[in-house]
Amino acid sequence: MWKGKLYFKKIRDIFFPLVCAGCGKQINTNSLFCVECQESIQVITLPFCQICGRPFPLKYTSTHVCGGCLKNPPFFKAARSVFIYTEPIKRSIIQFKFKGNTALANDLAKMLLFHLQDFLGQIKPETVIPVPLHLKRLRERGYNQCVLLAQIIAKYLKIPCEKMVLKKVKPTLPQVGLSQAQRHKNVKGSFAVIHPQLVKGKRILLIDDVFTTGSTVNECAKVLHKAGASGVWVATLSRTTDVS
Numbered sequence: 001m002w003k004g005k006l007y008f009k010k011i012r013d014i015f016f017p018l019v020c021a022g023c024g025k026q027i028n029t030n031s032l033f034c035v036e037c038q039e040s041i042q043v044i045t046l047p048f049c050q051i052c053g054r055p056f057p058l059k060y061t062s063t064h065v066c067g068g069c070l071k072n073p074p075f076f077k078a079a080r081s082v083f084i085y086t087e088p089i090k091r092s093i094i095q096f097k098f099k100g101n102t103a104l105a106n107d108l109a110k111m112l113l114f115h116l117q118d119f120l121g122q123i124k125p126e127t128v129i130p131v132p133l134h135l136k137r138l139r140e141r142g143y144n145q146c147v148l149l150a151q152i153i154a155k156y157l158k159i160p161c162e163k164m165v166l167k168k169v170k171p172t173l174p175q176v177g178l179s180q181a182q183r184h185k186n187v188k189g190s191f192a193v194i195h196p197q198l199v200k201g202k203r204i205l206l207i208d209d210v211f212t213t214g215s216t217v218n219e220c221a222k223v224l225h226k227a228g229a230s231g232v233w234v235a236t237l238s239r240t241t242d243v244s
Contacts, residue, residue, distance in 0.1 A: 021095060021104055022088020032107045033088055042084035043115060044239070052214055053080045053239065074214060075221035078123070079234035081211050082115040089238050093209055097145045105145070108237055109152035116235055120157065123233045125205035127198070128154035128161045131220055132191070134168040149237070150207040157205075166220060167194050175212065183215040191220050193227035200228035211239035 018027050022037030033041070047056040049066035052074065056066075083089040095101040096108060113120070130146035138144055147163050154161035170190040175183050193199060204224055208217055211234070221232040 020088070021092035021101075021107075023091070032092070032104070032111075037088035040086075040088055042086055042089075044081055044084060051076075051078055053078070053211070055084070074218045075225050076206065076214075076217060076232045076234050078119075079211060079214065079217065079236070080116055080119045081236045081239035082112050083238040085210055085212075085238040085240040093237060097209060098141070100142070102143060102145070102148055105148040106152060109149045109156075112149070112235060112237055113153060113156055119233075119235070120205070123205070123231075124203060125157065125233065126159055126202045128157065128159060128205045128207060129166050129199075129220075129224070130161070130163055131206065131208040131216060132163075132166050132168045134171045134190075136171055137168075145209055146207050149209070153205070153207060153235075162195075162198050165193060165195050165198050166224065167192050175216065180213040180215070183213050187215050187219045189219075191223050193223050196227040199224055201230050204229045204232045206232055206234045208234065208236045209238070211236040 018030065019025065020027050020032075020034040020037055022033045022040070025034050027034050031038070044053070044055050047058075047060045047063045048054055049056070049069055050063050051065055051069040054066050054068070056063075085093070092104060092108070096104040128150045130144060130150035132146075133141065133144045144163075147161075150163065151161045168190055169192045172186045172190050175186065178186060206217055206220055206224070211217065214234075217234045217236075221234070224232050
């Protein structure tokens with residue numbers, strides 16, 4: 001390593017030490033998580049629902065469509081998440097989403113791209129769209145974490161990121177703590193497509209951070225479908241256990 005760079009790295013490590021995004025412990029590598037946290041991460045693997053991506057108990061040996069998707073088919077073609085929303089992923093997403101730690105965007109987006117590369121290769125999206133925040137919430141937070149993820153993903157896939165196409169036109173309550181029925185009612189009618197010509201006939205990759213019941217991404221997919229999108233697929237960093 002060039003001496004100047006090595007010196008800069010030593011100074012940086014003194015004043016801005018690298019810390020684990022999961023537990024906050026100081027680490028000496030460029031990894032996002034320490035060894036202990038890496039071992040605690042739960043990556044979603046088969047078997048899971050072919051549509052919403054909900055993991056099935058290990059007693060199932062193959063993928064199939066879950067009862068929820070059979071009863072109420074979503075407007076999106078399929079959804080996939082990388083991790084179960086437990087520690088240390090949960091803490092890293094909270095830091096990224098609510099604590100202003102936007103530096104995590106690059107590593108989190110790369111993890112999504114790595115684990116979902118087969119899914120993305122199969123669907124061949126033409127446009128990436130992030131789930132939007134209402135203007136009031138955006139002003140409070142100062143940024144939309146989904147936009148940061150979507151921009152990195154779109155750059156890697158070499159396709160457009162249309163961050164102004166989908167708009168949240170109605171403020172909603174935080175989804176945390178709401179039942180599935182309450183979540184669905186909470187987001188109903190809260191999204192609109194502003195520039196339909198940018199989605200008409202396009203295969204859309206919709207980006208969100210956490211998939212819980214799917215109410216938010218399904219409402220987004222609904223308006224994108226009505227605006228003429230040929231299909232909407234969803235990719236999220238993580239998903240929670242089911243909410244009744």
